[in-house]
Amino acid sequence: MSKVNPKFATELKKYGSDDFNACFNCGNCTATCSLSTADSSFPREMIRYTTLGLEGEIKASLKPWECYYCGECSTECPREAKPGELMMSLRRWLTAQYDWTGLSGLMYKSLPASITAFILTFVGVLAFAFNSNFDLEHMMHVGHMFEAIAIGTIMVVIFIPNIARMWYFTILQPKVKVPFKKYVSSLGEFFVTMFVQKRALDCDDNRFRWFEHFILVLGYLSLLFTTVFLDWFSTEYVAVNIFGYLVSAIVFIVTIDFVNSRMKKKKAMNQNSQPSDWFFVVWLFLMGLTAFMTRLFIDLDIIESNKWLYIFHLTILVQWALIIVPFGKWTHFLYRSFAMYFAKLKEK
Ligand code: SF4
Numbered sequence: 001m002s003k004v005n006p007k008f009a010t011e012l013k014k015y016g017s018d019d020f021n022a023c024f025n026c027g028n029c030t031a032t033c034s035l036s037t038a039d040s041s042f043p044r045e046m047i048r049y050t051t052l053g054l055e056g057e058i059k060a061s062l063k064p065w066e067c068y069y070c071g072e073c074s075t076e077c078p079r080e081a082k083p084g085e086l087m088m089s090l091r092r093w094l095t096a097q098y099d100w101t102g103l104s105g106l107m108y109k110s111l112p113a114s115i116t117a118f119i120l121t122f123v124g125v126l127a128f129a130f131n132s133n134f135d136l137e138h139m140m141h142v143g144h145m146f147e148a149i150a151i152g153t154i155m156v157v158i159f160i161p162n163i164a165r166m167w168y169f170t171i172l173q174p175k176v177k178v179p180f181k182k183y184v185s186s187l188g189e190f191f192v193t194m195f196v197q198k199r200a201l202d203c204d205d206n207r208f209r210w211f212e213h214f215i216l217v218l219g220y221l222s223l224l225f226t227t228v229f230l231d232w233f234s235t236e237y238v239a240v241n242i243f244g245y246l247v248s249a250i251v252f253i254v255t256i257d258f259v260n261s262r263m264k265k266k267k268a269m270n271q272n273s274q275p276s277d278w279f280f281v282v283w284l285f286l287m288g289l290t291a292f293m294t295r296l297f298i299d300l301d302i303i304e305s306n307k308w309l310y311i312f313h314l315t316i317l318v319q320w321a322l323i324i325v326p327f328g329k330w331t332h333f334l335y336r337s338f339a340m341y342f343a344k345l346k347e348k
């Protein structure tokens with residue numbers, strides 16, 4: 001029996017969910033959830049663990065990642081305990097547990113800390129532009145180098161240790177025995193989750209959201225590839241240029257719908273947006289839009305007289321790469337993929 005943390009429910013409220021105490025354990029939510037199975041039953045179990053303060057069980061569990069937040073359980077809950085929101089908050093809390101730096105937890109719990117980080121990075125970009133005498137060619141060269149270096153550094157310094165911690169909490173510490181060949185044969189689950197999110201299709205009434213998410217992931221990864229490896233802002237190749245316009249447009253057009261849905265709050269999944277949710281969709285929108293506009297201004301030969309646009313784009317890029325990717329909601333993309341892979345490893 002693991003240790004009880006009587007303050008766990010209070011702690012979790014800082015990650016967004018504060019209605020789960022209304023739960024009277026009827027089980028409607030689990031019966032409603034189309035992703036819950038006999039072998040992996042949720043969300044009621046997670047609510048029980050939360051109210052009982054079974055922090056160790058939650059840390060070792062991958063179930064919060066099996067939820068794709070369709071919101072059905074929250075709609076059907078007779079006590080309005082919002083179990084879907086609880087699962088989302090548990091994902092934020094787990095992200096904070098995996099992160100060895102502690103910065104994810106700080107960002108999730110403290111809006112002033114997040115705003116301070118955004119302001120500091122903005123000041124850093126302005127100082128860099130000033131030091132470069134606003135030389136556009138130099139700024140673009142450094143901006144391009146920054147992207148490549150940031151990806152490699154964050155992967156090595158943040159993500160690899162955090163995924164190792166996730167593996168330790170969910171596989172090693174609970175003493176789950178996994179033969180090596182299963183690590184290899186289950187790898188397909190990781191890639192299918194990362195690129196296709198196939199399981200989300202089983203969520204009720206979710207086809208359009210799945211499609212939007214699918215093309216957004218493809219658009220985002222393609223934009224990353226085009227700017228980092230094909231040097232989109234400097235390329236002479238027409239095909240690369242057109243491809244860059246296409247993928248950046250996909251990113252900002254799809255995210256308009258995401259922002260719109262969160263503002264309208266019609267669906268359960270959009271009714272409790274936290275600052276981290278807003279940062280993710282707004283910054284993704286701004287990244288696609290400012291990248292598109294920067295290349296357009298280059299092609300129209302008006303970028304020199306509009307250097308502010310590139311400085312704005314660089315600010316968004318730096319904030320995205322140093323705040324949202326390593327410590328914000330972007331991490332869901334990575335942790336969910338590993339969670340489904342680890343869940344496959346745990347299958348008997
Ligand atoms: S969260 Fe709602 S539906 Fe689920 S067990 Fe509790 S009261 Fe029932």
Ligand code: SF4
Pocket residue numbers: 032033034035036042043066067068069070071072073074083084087203
């Ligand atoms: S939000 Fe959807 S997927 Fe998540 S637990 Fe509720 S019903 Fe299941």
